[in-house]
Amino acid sequence: MTDAIVVEGLTKTFGHEVRALDGVSFSVAAGTVFGLLGPNGSGKTTIVRILTTILHQDAGVARLLGYDVATYPDYVRTLFGLAGQYAAVDENLTGKENLFMVSRLNHLSRTQARDRATELLHQFQLFEARDRPLKTYSGGMRRRLDVAAALVARPKVLFLDEPTTGLDPQSRNGLWEVIEGLVEGGTTVLLTTQYLEEADRLANDIAVIDHGRVIASGTPQELKANLGATVLEIGLADASIAAKVIELLSTLGSHTPHLVGNSVEVTVDEGPTMAMTALRQLDDAGITPTAFTLREPSLDDVFLALTGRQTDEVSTEDVVTPAKGRGSKTR
Amino acid sequence: MTIEASLVPPVTERPSLFARVSGAVADTQVVMWRNLLGYVRIPEAAFFSSVQPVMFVLLFRYVFAGAIPVPHGSYTNYLIPGIFVQTVAFGAVQTSIGLAQDLHTGLIERFRALPMSRSAVLAGRTLADLVRNVVVAIIITGVGFAVGFRLQTNVLAFIGGIGVLLLFAYALSWGFALIGLSAPNAETAQVMSFPVLFPLTFASSAFVPVSTMPSWLRPFANNQPVSIVVDAVRALMDGGPTEQLLIKAVIWSVGILVVLAPFSVRRYRRAT
Incomplete structure (x- = not known):
């Protein structure tokens, strides 16, 4: 099997009304980067949460490296790394302590955990800041640490849920370079993003998501050729x-x-x-x-071309604060 | 597109009970360690854990003491057991705030996506709170003796009293975990906790004898868990009939734990 991720007919409804996913299907070849492109609330995060066993789908199938995520969640959790939309790290711990904690929870021994933490701190250029509490980190440093934490167990598949949302252009570029480095190492990456530029730069294949459906898919070149x-x-x-x-x-x-x-x-x-x-x-x-x-062209242009309307989102500004964003994202 | 059947994980056997339990213990230790580090590093938590109880001791010992008649002995000896229980009850709010924060920042979501024990997050949090309560008990003991508290029983009974206190504190942590997991954010968790906390701690025998309260309040004040636990701890430290109170205090604590812990676990599994 050469597909690292297979999703078929995925459906999820929250409460009685809100249909978050409406029959989503796609597959991701091993060793490639797949971009899920869509505005806020389009269902991207819901797909990631189902694939990472956090959420159960109502219908459809999701497979990771061939293993059904709903049937074997315990095993599947050993196969992937997840870096969420909001850097899920402990504010009160230092960078080193955060990586040590996640390493231990991935069942590395104390010595292994210490070594792995040091290795990742070097790799993500956080070694200098290793003993500072996360509170003092910049947004870009937090995201880097979050990605580092996702890589602790050397997963074959990495999920990055809007890794650069809310980052300044320089930090964004830095993170892109990090992700490109990972892909060279053979990691399969599923990336969600609101930015066409990001999907274009990083992804081999893109699916455009709107209201819980895939409305277009192909390589960035194909999408842009259709679009101009x-x-x-x-x-x-x-x-x-x-x-x-x-x-x-x-x-x-x-x-x-x-x-x-x-x-x-x-x-x-x-x-x-x-x-x-x-x-x-x-x-x-x-x-x-x-x-x-x-x-x-921006995501707005893609939407305009594909649907004849603009994205529903007001702007990207309202997604920066975790406080507001998280609630609106999950419901 | 049709897809093939799912592969079956290489380890098809469920890990042995021993492997699962030792895995859960290791995960719990990690979560507990990280929570304790948090308590050391958040000034607010350190304040609520240490400075606040000291203020309460000083307030009641020196400001209110003269106005409060106690059945026998000194008011300070009456007060300190009450302070012990009031402090761990207030401290339980930290459990709800901490969990609400972890839920809100997405840390719990990260934990859910890790191959770790499902129960470790709650167990690690409540056990860290237990450790914090041990420290708090030591502080209050020190301050208590400094302001004139004198043990009327013996050291063994005192240690027994602290044991009753810690059991009750641990049970409360599980109860307040439920509030933390149900609240949309840390501030709301705190606000939701106090309406539960205030009647329990102040309409109790913690600071004043229940006999001084109006007759309609007495049945509640006499029979609610904080009073029962305060009376048991007081009997163990200040003397008096102990056995009945001790049994009731343990039943209340175990009861709270047995009833509320499953709700908290269920709430945790569903919380997103």
Whole structure:
């Protein structure tokens, strides 16, 4: 069997109403990185929680390295590592103590646990800070420690639930490098993320999740090919000319332009060429945009292209605090 | 897509009872160690465990003592057994706060995804609280003697009294664990704990004789567990008929444990 993770027809309903998962299926080849991409509340975390035996599905099958997670939860727990959305580490313990604790709970001997903790502290560049309580760690350091804790037992499969949500760009880059290093070592990684950029950089395959369903899947290249490689964003002084602009831009390629706020957005395959064409057409029509931007497509653009609507999330700001985020995530 | 049947884990036999128990003991030790480190490092916890009981001793010994008539002997001798029980009862709130925090920060979720014993988180927490209560008992003993508490029985009876106290404290920890696991966060756990705690500790024989209370309150104050345990500890330290009270105190403590611990375990298994 070459699939490290197989999920088939996974369904989960919370309470009576909220259908968190509605028949999710995918498989992850061993030694690859799989990205679950979706907005807040789309069901990504629920999938991870089922695969990590924390939650039971209502229907469907979940297998890890061939073992059914619902039938053999005790055994399955020895196969994977989990780093959650909110660094699940003990604030009052030092970095070294946290890793020692998780090592001991993975049934390493005292000596093994000490050695493994030291090894991981070096690997994650936390050795200098090893004797400081976690309270004094930065967000990026906590996430690194959290990932280190997930790797204590050298698992074959690693789950990373929104590993970089709430991190600054520099810490995010640092964590990406760490994850890339792990993959070179042969670990299978299932990663959930709200950022297309992150999935694009790290994942071999992506499934886009919305309202508990897989709405698109493929390699990042395939997804972007369907979507267009670049987004043209044209800011307008007056929304009344939007219809005119949309009409002009719809000749640019195969994608339909959308009005988003005060801007018209269209995804195109050849950014610079199409930008020049667009500018010429706008000029001919006597329209001067207030802004003209070329950018990489975001998760919002993926959603817009796939569903014709934007993601439901308000912004990414409301997911930073564990206090609020956790509750809304689990229900 | 159809999928093949699940593989069967290489170790199909359930581990022996001995292996499971020793595994659970080891996990419990780790969780207990981490909780004790937490208590040492959180200033609030250290405060509630040590400074607060000392304040209560000083408050009642020097401020209220003159106004409170006791049936026999000195008020200080009457007070200290009450302080012992009141302090461990208040301390039980720490159990609920700690668990609510672990649940809230996602640490319990991490524990659930580890190949560790399911019972270790609750056992480790309540045992850490037991150790904390031993330390608290030593502090109160020291402060008690300093403000004039004198043992009217013997050392063996005193140790017996501390034993009764610790058993009750351990039972309460399991009860308050239930509150902690049901609360949405640590602050609420604390707020939820006090309406249970206040009537039990203050409408009791801990600080004043129940005979001074209004007649409608007396039946409750005489028969609720805190009073029973206070009376038993007091009998063991300050003298008086002991046997009946001792039996009742042990029955109450074991009863609380037997009734509430399964609820807490169930709540823990479901808590997400």
